[in-house]
Structures are given as C-alpha cells and as structure tokens.
Amino acid sequence: MTFDDRITIATPEGVDLELTLAGLGTRFIATLLDVLIQFGAILALSFAVGFSSIAGGGGGGVLLALYYVGIFLILFAYDVVLETWNHGRTIGKLAAGLRVVRADGRPVNFVTSAVRNIVRIADFLPAFYGVGIVTVVVTRRSQRLGDLAAGTIVVRTAKQPAAAPAGWADPWRVPAPAHPDWDVSAVTGDEVVAVRRFLERRWSLAPDARARLGYELAARLAPKVPGADPRSVPEAFLEGLVAVKATRG
Amino acid sequence: MATETGPWPLNDEPGSGRVEIDLRALRVIGTGTLGMAVVLSFLSLPDVVLCPLRRWTGIPCAFCGMTRSVVALVHGDVGSSLALNPGGVLLVAAAVALLVTWSTQRVEVPTWWVGAFFATLWAYQLAKYLEGRPL
Numbered sequence: 001m002t003f004d005d006r007i008t009i010a011t012p013e014g015v016d017l018e019l020t021l022a023g024l025g026t027r028f029i030a031t032l033l034d035v036l037i038q039f040g041a042i043l044a045l046s047f048a049v050g051f052s053s054i055a056g057g058g059g060g061g062v063l064l065a066l067y068y069v070g071i072f073l074i075l076f077a078y079d080v081v082l083e084t085w086n087h088g089r090t091i092g093k094l095a096a097g098l099r100v101v102r103a104d105g106r107p108v109n110f111v112t113s114a115v116r117n118i119v120r121i122a123d124f125l126p127a128f129y130g131v132g133i134v135t136v137v138v139t140r141r142s143q144r145l146g147d148l149a150a151g152t153i154v155v156r157t158a159k160q161p162a163a164a165p166a167g168w169a170d171p172w173r174v175p176a177p178a179h180p181d182w183d184v185s186a187v188t189g190d191e192v193v194a195v196r197r198f199l200e201r202r203w204s205l206a207p208d209a210r211a212r213l214g215y216e217l218a219a220r221l222a223p224k225v226p227g228a229d230p231r232s233v234p235e236a237f238l239e240g241l242v243a244v245k246a247t248r249g
Numbered sequence: 250m251a252t253e254t255g256p257w258p259l260n261d262e263p264g265s266g267r268v269e270i271d272l273r274a275l276r277v278i279g280t281g282t283l284g285m286a287v288v289l290s291f292l293s294l295p296d297v298v299l300c301p302l303r304r305w306t307g308i309p310c311a312f313c314g315m316t317r318s319v320v321a322l323v324h325g326d327v328g329s330s331l332a333l334n335p336g337g338v339l340l341v342a343a344a345v346a347l348l349v350t351w352s353t354q355r356v357e358v359p360t361w362w363v364g365a366f367f368a369t370l371w372a373y374q375l376a377k378y379l380e381g382r383p384l
Contacts, residue, residue: 125302126313134278137271138272145364148364149364
C-alpha cells in the first residue's frame with residue numbers, strides 16, 4: 001500500500017506528463033459532496049412532485065413517470081454530464097481538487113464517462129462502495145471497477161494552471177503569421193511530426209497539459225531555429241515552424 | 250515513480266489494457282477477512298441482509314452469501330461454502346496463497362479478468378435466484 005501516487009505518461013512529443021493520483025480520502029470527500037447534492041436535488045424533486053400532485057389532482061401517472069426519469073437523471077446524468085462538459089469534474093471533484101481523465105491523460109468523453117458511471121453500481125456493492133474501495137486500494141493507478149472498465153484515472157488538478165515561463169507570452173493568443181526569415185534546416189523530420197501531432201490533438205488535451213506540452217516543445221525547438229523569437233507564443237511558433245518547414249523542407 | 254510505457258495513443262476501447270495489482274494491500278485485506286471469518290465462525294450470525302440491492306429488490310449481488318461461505322469454509326463445510334458463493338472459497342484460497350507467496354509484491358493481469366471475475370460471481374448468484382434456490 002505504499003504505491004507512489006504519481007504517474008508519468010510519455011507523450012508522442014517526447015514530453016513526459018506527470019499526474020498525481022487522487023487518494024481514497026479526497027475521492028471520498030468528492031463523492032460525499034456529490035451524493036449530498038444529488039440527495040438534495042431528489043428531495044427538492046420529491047417535494048415538487050408531491051406538491052404538484054396535491055395541487056393538480058389528475059395526471060398522476062405521468063407525474064410519477066417524470067419523477068422516476070428525474071431521479072434517473074439526477075443519479076446517473078449528473079456525473080456523466082458534468083464529467084463530460086466540465087473537464088472531468090463533478091461539483092464534488094471540483095471542490096476536492098480532482099479530475100477524471102483518460103489513462104493517457106486526455107479528457108474523458110461521453111462514452112468513457114458513461115461507462116465508468118454505469119459500473120459505479122458494481123463498485124457500490126455489497127455496500128458503501130465496498131468493491132470500489134478495495135479496487136482503488138489494490139490497483140497501481142487507484143482505479144475502481146468503473147475506472148478499469150472505462151480506462152480512466154482520477155487525478156489531482158494542478159492548483160494553478162501551468163504558468164508561462166518568464167518572458168513567454170500567454171499560450172492562447174492569436175497565432176502569429178509565418179516567418180520567412182527563419183532557418184529551419186536544423187529541425188528534423190521526426191521533430192516536425194511530433195509538433196504536427198501536438199497541433200492536431202491540442203484541442204483534445206486538458207488546458208494544463210496543452211500549455212505545458214506547447215511550452216516544452218517550443219523551448220526545445222526554438223534554439224534550433226535561428227531568427228525565431230524564443231519568447232514568441234509557443235503554439236504560434238510551432239505552427240510557424242510547421243508551415244515554414246512544409247514550404248522549404 | 251513509475252513510468253507508464255504503453256503505446257500512444259493508448260487503446261480507447263473500454264476495458265482494454267492491463268491492471269497492476271498491489272499484492273501487499275490485497276494481502277492485508279485477505280488476512281483481515283480471514284481473521285474476521287474465524288471470529289464470526291464462533292458467533293451466531295444474525296439473519297440480516299446488509300446488501301442494499303437484495304434488501305430493496307430481492308435480487309442478489311455478486312457477493313450475496315460471501316460471509317456465510319467463508320464462515321462455512323472455516324468450519325470445514327466445503328459443500329455449503331461452494332453452494333453459498335464460490336467466491337468465498339476463492340477468497341480464502343487467494344488469502345492463503347497471498348500469505349504463501351509473501352515475497353511477491355505486485356502482479357499484472359489483463360483488465361478484463363477483473364470484470365470477468367465479478368461477472369461470473371454475479372451470474373452464478375442470478376442463476377440461483379432465477380432457479381429459486383436459496384441465496
């Protein structure tokens with residue numbers, strides 16, 4: 001039970017991404033918060049349905065059907081919707097500083113989130129997340145059954161997004177135009193492939209990972225490109241590099 | 250710090266890959282379970298269903314009868330133990346095996362093995378339920 005809580009994922013760009021796995025305690029806090037929110041929502045729904053049935057009189061069957069749909073949405077869709085559209089974070093995870101990501105560090109999508117939350121039923125068994133707790137404790141990457149099925153891990157979010165190194169511009173600025181004065185002859189084909197792959201998939205990366213990969217690739221390649229401003233916007237530099245390399249080889 | 254050296258991009262298919270299991274943690278859990286079973290075997294178990302699934306729906310989960318299965322095995326009643334939940338026998342066997350293989354710290358298995366293990370146990374319990382056999 002003394003597994004290191006950090007894992008390093010090797011990316012194709014040759015930059016290692018280090019992630020810190022969430023522990024049982026923080027996961028418990030996140031789950032507790034989520035359960036309390038869900039319980040509150042179900043309670044509110046129950047009061048609303050009860051009030052409507054007393055006030056409205058008819059349509060009891062429809063109301064009951066809507067009530068069950070509402071409960072299903074609160075119990076299941078809550079996790080899936082928030083994880084998918086809030087960068088792997090439910091409200092509980094956000095408060096506990098956790099995030100669900102895929103095993104390769106990319107954000108979860110609808111399918112992976114749905115799978116990990118459907119299997120939550122098995123994790124809960126025989127009671128109070130018995131199976132989930134055991135599997136989190138005994139697996140190297142602290143995965144419950146749902147995580148194993150979906151290929152996801154729960155990691156701690158960085159306290160602050162990757163900060164720009166001194167002198168570097170913000171990574172999200174509008175890309176600069178191509179630079180005819182750059183000498184890109186020292187940049188190898190493999191390096192261009194790595195840059196191209198990063199640029200292609202940058203929108204699927206978590207913001208921290210994207211910023212860090214961009215900085216590291218730009219910092220590694222900028223010295224090889226005489227004429228390039230080493231303090232330029234990283235992704236603009238990388239885009240310019242690929243464009244210039246494509247025209248000149 | 251361990252380095253994940255899987256292919257990139259990793260296979261996206263749910264359930265793919267392998268999982269590394271910490272046998273030291275499993276050993277502690279297994280030994281604790283065995284110890285608890287020995288203590289329980291000297292007590293008279295109250296007839297209480299703790300599993301929420303079975304309590305609320307009547308449908309057994311994969312672990313129904315597990316405690317009673319382990320206790321039966323501690324008493325030497327292998328037949329009852331198997332009938333109650335074969336997982337109990339596997340649990341005791343695994344706990345003993347983990348104690349014997351003390352020096353082994355980690356093992357890596359295909360992820361689907363874990364899913365198959367739970368699915369098989371659950372299928373057995375559901376078959377008993379559908380056939381009307383005692384759970």
